[in-house]
Amino acid sequence: MRAPRRVGTGTNQEAVRRHNLGTVLRHVHRAGQLSRAELTRRMGLNRSTIAALASELETLGITEHSGPSEERQGAGRPSTGVRLAASGPYVIAVDLTVDRATVARVGLGGRIQQRAHAATTGLGEAWQVGAAVATLIRRVVADAPPSAPLVGIGIAVPGLVRRGDGLIRLAPNLEWHDVSFSSVVLAALGVEIPIVVANDADLGALAEHERGAGVGIDDLVYISGQVGVGAGIIAGGHPLEGVGGYAGEVGHLRFDPNGLPCHCGSVGCWETAVGGHAIASAIGWSPEKVSQLPEHLESLTSASRELRGIGSDIGRGLASIVNAFNPQLVVLGGYFGSLYPLVRDEILSGLSGAALSAAVDSVTLSVPALGDDAVLLGAAEAALEPLLVDPVGSIGAALLDVPARLAG
Amino acid sequence: MRAPRRVGTGTNQEAVRRHNLGTVLRHVHRAGQLSRAELTRRMGLNRSTIAALASELETLGITEHSGPSEERQGAGRPSTGVRLAASGPYVIAVDLTVDRATVARVGLGGRIQQRAHAATTGLGEAWQVGAAVATLIRRVVADAPPSAPLVGIGIAVPGLVRRGDGLIRLAPNLEWHDVSFSSVVLAALGVEIPIVVANDADLGALAEHERGAGVGIDDLVYISGQVGVGAGIIAGGHPLEGVGGYAGEVGHLRFDPNGLPCHCGSVGCWETAVGGHAIASAIGWSPEKVSQLPEHLESLTSASRELRGIGSDIGRGLASIVNAFNPQLVVLGGYFGSLYPLVRDEILSGLSGAALSAAVDSVTLSVPALGDDAVLLGAAEAALEPLLVDPVGSIGAALLDVPARLAG
Incomplete structure (x- = not known):
């Protein structure tokens, strides 16, 4: 209608x-x-x-x-x-997680031309992380063909990002409140260039929809399982943003009123049962080791009883998501993608035991077709969007000397 | 994007x-x-x-x-x-609840020209309810101006309605499974006419967005509190449907894993804590009296401790909804609208204690501006839609003798 x-x-x-x-x-x-x-x-x-x-x-x-x-x-x-064109316009994509920044030069067609990354553990302040990101950006821009215009920067962050101006209202696991990270990065770079900051899960959803597991699928949910848990939602072919841009905070769906306190101030949010710290705790790891979880999970060939319990809770939480959004596809990103092959049965049985059958019947679960690059490629898609809306205007606005100034 | x-x-x-x-x-x-x-x-x-x-x-x-x-x-x-025009085209809107059918003749501009209703308690079978609805339709059509074309019928039902063909997959409190209620009603009427069946909360959302509390608001949730609990969602100005049309089943968001069994097969769904039967039980009423709740709630001037507890649980459930959809407005329909003035503080405090502050800061709660007619007017809007897309085609397809045949 x-x-x-x-x-x-x-x-x-x-x-x-x-x-x-x-x-x-x-x-x-x-x-x-x-x-x-x-x-x-x-x-x-x-x-x-x-x-x-x-x-x-x-x-x-x-x-x-x-x-x-x-x-x-x-x-x-x-x-x-x-x-x-081989040396056509490109963008810079940045995927910021709690302990690492990944930066890539990405061309049209989602072609990753070059990437660089750095650990950001211990760099608590946004300006320090911004400086590290700027260094990585300079590095990948330096190797770009001199004639290729840089048309924008897209940055994915694990937090609540305000629609319109990209202000990071809250990135709980970075302990950032009301940070204009775009300004921080531009200041560190010393140039003016179109820049967009968005929620990591929203960008994962965008990329999987554009060129991943969700091509041609108009209703999908991408779940970002990192230290925190969030979702990006495509509904009717379009991103579901909500009035402020905060839609999809499924990590804070009520899961167990007798559960653990959540950093958000509530109790028993889904994230407290299936987030990075919950997984670490389930396998007896200390919270400091949470960043090593992905490698560990990837190395496993079978799941312990504790991980199977996490799997059931993933499924039970997905039931709320499936009932709320009725997606055709749920893409399990981050840790969840690593866990999925290990605890698939538990996830599916937790889901089908708790969700409405009409909604369960129409949903498929999947890992990201773009693998660990889903969020990074989503950041590239967001940065490319102005070029796709108005190529003339976007190329015209791209200062051809920006790459030279950045590299110099 | x-x-x-x-x-x-x-x-x-x-x-x-x-x-x-x-x-x-x-x-x-x-x-x-x-x-x-x-x-x-x-x-x-x-x-x-x-x-x-x-x-x-x-x-x-x-x-x-x-x-x-x-x-x-x-x-x-x-x-x-x-x-x-005073005697321009009109539609028939039907609002079906668990125990009552309301039928109205509605013109453009959402003008209710005539209405009729009947109790449907005890009419368990869909064909019996369909016959009762057809009788009401005949009654309101008989009084329409003879020259006015009837362009369609819109029917709101409390259940999961499949997108595309309007099949009622499940209307739990009517105990209907896979009922093509449009066919039932058309067979009872003996005429062919455009007919649309949709979920009651989805239609409440549509009406409040078009001409109620949500005019000009692109992100809103309409909560239908009847015997069951559901939501209609407008996101970015458009209805959120989900792949099958089942999005917004917020009555089945997980609320308390140690809660009551739910008719959906799961345990502790939000509906088991705040649905009609939970409210009846909280005030010591037997389940049979649940249909008299609205009148009772409307007559109260203050809330008992039990109702205040329901209010808190409404707020705590709304927190999940606000975190998931980040709406600008939540319209509390049905019982919730009657409860709101009584337990406003409990609802607000349950909500703000459990939802993310960025999301809470941007949301307002409201009762339906269209009152008890929200769902009925939504059914009218759905039936009018083809006329608004193509007036020539819709008027051309309207058989001018249908009203005469129905009335005769």
Whole structure:
């Protein structure tokens, strides 16, 4: 029951052309390469319009043409292909976890061109983490082709990020409150460039939806299992944000009123039963070792009774999520992805024992198709979005000397 | 990050005109009456286009023109108004609860023209309830102006309704499983007419968003507190449906693993703590009297200790909802609306003690601005939707003799 979008007779032709240019690019970004014939079919525009748009993208240095594609659309001439330029625009993606920063240079098509990371343990203050991130950014920008424009930075953080301005209201496991991390990073870099900060699970959901396990699936939940637990939700094909951008805080769904106190101030949140500290505690580890959990979980070939108990609680919590959002797919990210092969039966039985059968019947569980890069690639997608909406404006705004200034 | 909608150069002019016609009607439907100048402004079309569209709606018998509106847009001629025709198209709205069917004839603008209701207690079988509903429909159609076209029927049911075909997968408190209630009602009526069946809370959310407490609010949750508990969710301005249409089953969020068994097969769902039977039990009533609760709650001027306990549990459950959906507004429908004035402090303190402060800070609680008619008006909105998308097609498909055949 969506209200139809306005289609006026006074439509600005230039706006329509720019819009179509972005849509062509979005199709190529998703597919990697497409024939003009296929673009003609997908967009419902005529051949000459598509040819003109492809030519403009080429002039902008974003795409290049390939030889006639093998894919032939019935009779007629073979169609020229449109593919992403090797030294086209790129973004910087940052995945910040509690103890580590991963930075990558990512091109259109979700191509990770280079990555770098650093431990951030002990760097409590946001400005210290920002300086470490800036150093990593400089490193990956230095190796980029000199002609490639840097169009933006996307940063994933494990916390509540305010919609609109990207203020980190609360990143509990970093102990950050009301931090404008975008300002911190830009100040450390000393340049002005489009930058977006978003919740890690929201970005995981975005990436898995765009090019992972959730391609073509309009209703999915990506669960981020790190030290904390959160979710990114795609509903009806669009991110579920909530009024402030805080939707999906499933780690703080009520799980057991007689459970453990939660850092959020409540008691017995799901995170207290299945978060990093709960897993560490279940296997007898001290809280300090929580960052080594992923490697440990990956190394296991069978689950102890304690981990099976965690599996059941994961399933029981997923039941609330499935009842609330009725997703077609739940992607288990982070620790949950490592646990899934070990305690699959416990998760499934916890879920099906507690969720409505109509909702359970339509859901599938999966690990991220993008593996550990889901959140990082989501950060890249968010940073690429302005380019996909308006390639001309985005390339025009990209200062070509930024890479040089950053590297220098 | 919504993908832009395609705006092709090959747009079908007739499709655009019909679309614009629907959009004009949607504006008038929402506002009740608008000047052409205001329509011109809102739609970004020129005066003569708006005049032609208004004239076409008039020819279809949907609107009529009013004298120049008082509202003058700066200099220039006073603008003619467009208002809804008194004997224009209408729909039948049905609100089915566990023990009662309410049927109304509703015109554009959400105007309830006539209503009828009947007790359905003891009519366990869907065909019996369908026959009772059909009788009520005949009654309200009989009194409609003979020239007014009946364009559809909308039915709200307390249960899981499958998206797409409206099959009632489960209406636990009616004890219905896999019932095609639309077919049942149409068979009882003996006519073919567009009919839509949807979840009651989803329709309450729709109505409060369109013309109630949630006008202009893009992120809201409507909680339906009846014998069962459910929610309708508007996220980013659009209904949150989930893949099967079952999203928002917040009555089955995990609340207390040591709680009561729930009819859904799980244990300690929120509904077992705050549903109709829990409220009846808290005040020492037998389960059979649950249908008399609303009148009883409305008659109270203060809350007992037991009801205050229910209030706290309502708040604690709302915390999970606020953490999951981050709404700007929560509308407390049904019993919850009756309880709210009595246990407001307990609800608010249960909520703020358990929800994330960033999410609590941005949410307001409210009773339905449409009162007990919220769900009924939502059923009307759902039935009117095809008319608002394509007035020409919808009026054309409305068999003008249906009212006569139904009444005769």
